């Protein structure tokens with residue numbers, strides 16, 4: 001099953017806001033519907049956003065304003081603007097050429113995830129690995145298989161996975177709702193942990209590697225990823241645990257020199273003061289809600305892409 005695809009002249013994607021309770025596919029036929037799906041995280045994860053952006057240009061039918069709206073729907077994941085630009089570069093050649101480029105981006109993403117899974121699993125040493133991860137970097141964040149969770153799936157398929165510690169990932173619980181759902185379907189052993197338990201569990205020595213994805217990697221290796229990644233990087237360094245970023249080359253933004261230039265999306269108060277529609281803070285409570293943080297390159301042991309391994 002693909003997270004996102006082009007089916008019968010429209011985008012078909014899994015509505016991730018309904019997981020793990022319901023597995024429902026949305027059929028998207030306009031750019032406005034797609035922008036709405038991206039903003040409310042029905043489709044999410046950097047590589048999946050790249051594919052969504054590319055197919056979205058087909059739906060835009062040459063409307064430059066609609067393409068600009070789509071490109072700006074979420075600012076941090078490099079892949080969204082990249083996918084839009086790649087497809088839009090073929091606008092002069094007509095709709096067929098735009099659709100062909102978008103389909104190639106989808107197919108390249110599938111191949112990239114297979115390559116990252118193998119390269120990441122080859123890089124790790126040991127036979128009974130206990131790994132920690134945050135957010136969701138699985139098939140749901142790509143077209144198939146995923147990035148960091150793709151490495152974990154490959155380890156599981158090779159019989160080398162002892163356990164995954166998956167951070168629940170407040171405020172939107174991508175770890176609890178999506179990663180746990182994917183690990184269940186894989187039949188992989190896992191336990192969920194509260195985000196604040198991450199660095200303590202690293203310090204206690206129960207983890208062999210931290211594997212995360214990336215939303216944007218600056219030219220110097222500084223990496224934006226889901227909020228909470230930075231505290232895991234600090235905890236991993238202190239504990240001497242490898243901290244590994246797994247992302248396709250399409251997430252590398254060579255035009256951004258370092259992390260301080262990365263725009264971090266602020267998603268507003270509601271997601272923090274409410275959990276799945278239930279208010280948990282007093283009326284009038286305000287919140288800060290950065291969706292991502294930036295891990296400096298010196299805290300990263302390796303960046304595994306579909307083509308190579310960087311050691312910053």
Ligand SMILES: CSC[C@@H](O)[C@@H](O)C(=O)COP(=O)(O)O
Pocket residue numbers: 041044045046047077134135136137138141142146147148174212213214215225226227291
């Ligand atoms: C393979 S996905 C890499 C990242 O996009 C992922 O770790 C992440 O932070 C996603 O954030 P989200 O806000 O759910 O789109």
